[in-house]
Amino acid sequence: METFLMYIKVFIIGGLLCVLAEILIIKTKLTSARILVIFLIVGVILEAIGVFKYLKEFAGAGFTVPIIGFGSSLAKGAIEAVNKEGFLGMFSGGIFKTAAGLGAVTVFSYLSALIFSPKSK
Amino acid sequence: MDMPTGDQFKQQNKVRNKKYTDYVELVSPKQTTWKSLLNAFWIGGVICLLGQVLFDLAKILFSLSDDIAQTIALIALIFITALLTGIGVFDKIAYYGGGGSFLPITGFANAISSAAIEFKSEGIIFGLSSKFYTIAGPVIVNGILSSFIVGLIYYIIGLF
Amino acid sequence: MRLFDFGVEIDLNLTKGVKTLKRTKNKNSKKIGKQTFVFQNEPKIFSSYSIVSQKEKDGPFSEYFYDVLSDTKFDEKTFEKAESKMFVYTLHNAIKKAGIKPNEIDILFSGDLLDQIISSSYCARLFDISYMGIYGACSTMVEGLIFSAICIDGGFGEVGACVTGSHYATAERQFRGPLELGAQKQKYSQHTATAAAAVIVGLVSQGIKITKACIGKVEDYGVTDSANMGAAMAPAAMSTLVQFFIDTNTKADDYDLIVTGDLGKLGSDLLRILMDEKGYHLGQNYMDCGASIYHHDQYTSEGGSGCGCAAAVLDAFILRKMEQGQYKKVIFIATGALLSTIIVQQGESIPCVAHLVLLEK
Numbered sequence: 136m137e138t139f140l141m142y143i144k145v146f147i148i149g150g151l152l153c154v155l156a157e158i159l160i161i162k163t164k165l166t167s168a169r170i171l172v173i174f175l176i177v178g179v180i181l182e183a184i185g186v187f188k189y190l191k192e193f194a195g196a197g198f199t200v201p202i203i204g205f206g207s208s209l210a211k212g213a214i215e216a217v218n219k220e221g222f223l224g225m226f227s228g229g230i231f232k233t234a235a236g237l238g239a240v241t242v243f244s245y246l247s248a249l250i251f252s253p254k255s256k
Numbered sequence: 257m258d259m260p261t262g263d264q265f266k267q268q269n270k271v272r273n274k275k276y277t278d279y280v281e282l283v284s285p286k287q288t289t290w291k292s293l294l295n296a297f298w299i300g301g302v303i304c305l306l307g308q309v310l311f312d313l314a315k316i317l318f319s320l321s322d323d324i325a326q327t328i329a330l331i332a333l334i335f336i337t338a339l340l341t342g343i344g345v346f347d348k349i350a351y352y353g354g355g356g357s358f359l360p361i362t363g364f365a366n367a368i369s370s371a372a373i374e375f376k377s378e379g380i381i382f383g384l385s386s387k388f389y390t391i392a393g394p395v396i397v398n399g400i401l402s403s404f405i406v407g408l409i410y411y412i413i414g415l416f
Numbered sequence: 417m418r419l420f421d422f423g424v425e426i427d428l429n430l431t432k433g434v435k436t437l438k439r440t441k442n443k444n445s446k447k448i449g450k451q452t453f454v455f456q457n458e459p460k461i462f463s464s465y466s467i468v469s470q471k472e473k474d475g476p477f478s479e480y481f482y483d484v485l486s487d488t489k490f491d492e493k494t495f496e497k498a499e500s501k502m503f504v505y506t507l508h509n510a511i512k513k514a515g516i517k518p519n520e521i522d523i524l525f526s527g528d529l530l531d532q533i534i535s536s537s538y539c540a541r542l543f544d545i546s547y548m549g550i551y552g553a554c555s556t557m558v559e560g561l562i563f564s565a566i567c568i569d570g571g572f573g574e575v576g577a578c579v580t581g582s583h584y585a586t587a588e589r590q591f592r593g594p595l596e597l598g599a600q601k602q603k604y605s606q607h608t609a610t611a612a613a614a615v616i617v618g619l620v621s622q623g624i625k626i627t628k629a630c631i632g633k634v635e636d637y638g639v640t641d642s643a644n645m646g647a648a649m650a651p652a653a654m655s656t657l658v659q660f661f662i663d664t665n666t667k668a669d670d671y672d673l674i675v676t677g678d679l680g681k682l683g684s685d686l687l688r689i690l691m692d693e694k695g696y697h698l699g700q701n702y703m704d705c706g707a708s709i710y711h712h713d714q715y716t717s718e719g720g721s722g723c724g725c726a727a728a729v730l731d732a733f734i735l736r737k738m739e740q741g742q743y744k745k746v747i748f749i750a751t752g753a754l755l756s757t758i759i760v761q762q763g764e765s766i767p768c769v770a771h772l773v774l775l776e777k
Contacts, residue, residue: 138312141308142305142308142309145301145304145305145307145308146301146302146304146305147301148304149300149301149303149304149305149307149360150296150297150298150300150301150304150356151297152300152359153296153297153299153300153301153353153355153356153359153360154293154296154297154300154355154356155355156296156300156354156355156358156359157292157293157296157354157355157356158293158355159355160287160354160355160600161286161287161289161292164641167358167363167599168367168391168392168394168395169394170355170359171358171359171363171364171394171395172394172395172398174359175395175398175399175402176398176402179399179402179403179406182406183406183409183410195308195311196304196305196307196308196311196329197304197308199307199311199326199329199330200303200304200307200308200329200330200333200360200361201300201304201359201360201361202359202360202361202363202364202395204326204330204361205361205364205395205399206399206402209399209400209402209403209406210402210403210406212403213403213404213406213407213410214406214407214410216407217407217410217411217414218410218414221411221414222411224407224411225403225404225406225407225408225410225411226404226407228403228407229399229400229403229404229406229407230400230403233399235327235331236327236330236331236334236361237396239330239331239334239335240334240338240364240365240368240369241368241388243334243335243338243339243365243369244338244365244368244369244372244388245372245384245388246338247338247339247341247342247369247372247373248342248369248372248373248376248384249376250342251341251342251343251344251373252373252376253370253373253374253495253585253594253595253596254344254488254595254596255469255488255489255495255583255584255585255595255610256471256584256595262764265636266638269636269637269638272637273636273637273638273765274638276637276638276639276651277637277638277639277640280639280644280647280686283682283685283686284603284604284644284647284682285603285604285682285717285718286603287600287602287603292600341596341598342596344596346596346598347595347596347597347598347599349598350598350599350600351598351600351601351715353598354600357598358598358599363598366596366597366598367597369596370593370594370595370596370597370598371593371594371597373594373595373596374589374593374594374595374596374597375594377493377494377495377496391593391594391597
């Protein structure tokens with residue numbers, strides 16, 4: 136039952152965030168790259184002020200799958216690394232925490248590019 | 257000098273251009289708002305839900321910690337996106353989903369894999385590799401920069 | 417005035433010492449009014465050929481398009497090479513249809529949408545013909561026709577050829593993003609047609625006459641959205657069309673058909689409004705190639721665009737209908753948005769141009 140409730144929350148929160156992005160696309164004519172950067176920085180700020188972990192507890196993947204989650208991981212990594220390693224941490228932390236994701240994106244995209252070709256519509 | 261300049265041209269036609277562009281703005285067809293919002297909602301919701309299911313599966317099946325399970329779930333989503341982009345399905349989902357497919361990590365993965373596939377024709381090094389992050393670049397650059405700033409702030413706070 | 421502070425005074429007022437030259441009249445002027453040319457020797461279009469992709473074939477002009485690409489890569493490795501091959505294919509077939517040899521053609525005008533008009537140049541290297549590359553974005557076909565007609569009418573040759581085309585995949589990469597990128601298109605965007613066409617013009621006894629031409633001015637009404645090309649191009653079409661009506665002292669009803677290149681649905685509606693404001697009403701005899709090349713349910717928003725769109729419709733529909741005698745006097749006016757993604761990102765608006773030819777049976 137608890138899992139089911141969680142799934143509903145994930146669906147609704149994730150959906151609402153995407154609706155927000157869609158509203159930005161329609162109303163402001165911002166390009167998609169700009170919108171991604173805006174949401175990313177929102178994620179960084181939410182993590183920096185310590186709100187994100189409560190949001191994550193509340194709706195799990197509803198917050199971590201959108202690009203906000205990527206931003207929060209970056210900030211979280213930097214904070215953890217600064218606390219552990221000090222000065223160097225602020226350079227390495229963000230990348231270290233998101234390295235698995237970036238690595239996966241690079242490898243899978245590369246493989247996909249080697250296998251597939253673009254199709255004209 | 258009495259040479260015509262671009263600024264002069266814009267100044268002279270300011271009123272006409274404003275009138276015309278305002279009118280164009282008025283008559284240009286808009287995205288059918290309610291329908292596209294609904295599509296963004298359910299497609300975005302489904303992608304996040306899939307992320308949660310993968311997260312739970314990783315956590316229960318391999319008894320992993322939250323952080324690692326979350327990363328595994330994201331990697332799985334990235335894999336699915338790269339595959340769907342390659343077979344030419346993702347852009348059809350995005351046609352309906354809009355914000356629903358590009359705000360989640362799937363949009364980020366699609367931006368990279370579509371660029372990689374597109375520029376393959378110029379070769380592995382100068383095409384595929386150098387154009388890899390043409391579209392997703394802003395996200396990575398700004399992400400790393402802002403994480404540095406957060407780190408810097410925490411470092412300074414930590415000094416006192 | 418001082419250009420750099422080198423202590424030397426530089427006179428930049430170049431007109432100071434120049435005498436105003438006395439102008440003499442050309443004894444056989446072929447220009448009427450401000451922008452309109454009259455071709456007294458009546459160069460004629462006597463052969464043309466086009467090829468389109470399956471998407472265009474599925475559209476409303478289905479019964480008119482006679483040659484269809486088997487696949488969008490045309491058996492080549494890349495889309496750019498395919499585009500160039502389409503040029504070669506149409507030009508080769510047009511020459512064959514005309515019943516002449518390639519070296520009988522005096523000059524070839526060709527252009528496309530890609531940087532450094534590569535498709536045209538790579539097409540031209542295969543033919544033994546003098547070549548001039550032109551760029552007029554989607555107005556290239558008419559630009560080529562006008563240049564050919566000028567050359568022939570002026571006595572600089574007897575046969576001219578123009579070839580142009582566009583490919584969705586190459587244009588998408590040039591102006592937008594990767595093909596597989598999942599980005600929602602604006603509802604007012606246009607779909608670049610995958611099509612190419614070649615036209616042979618010459619001094620022959622039979623064919624469609626090019627009797628008049630009107631070279632347009634660049635118009636910029638401040639539209640900055642590169643997706644909204646129809647709105648950007650409509651003023652250019654209006655400017656050329658109005659000037660042509662003034663120069664020739666005619667009105668829209670004097671012609672059987674007025675065809676614009678690729679304004680799309682929104683752009684052609686805007687053109688009607690702009691023309692009404694100038695006191696010229698476009699009635700039932702007005703059509704737009706871009707707005708009518710695709711069906712509504714083909715996900716192309718406002719319709720087609722690209723050099724190939726107007727060129728293929730000209731060959732497959734307009735010229736054929738004129739040969740059959742359904743239309744006698746047709747104004748063909750192609751518009752081009754001369755945009756580059758670089759300067760649009762720097763915040764500039766889109767300059768547009770429209771050229772016009774009057775075709776007569």
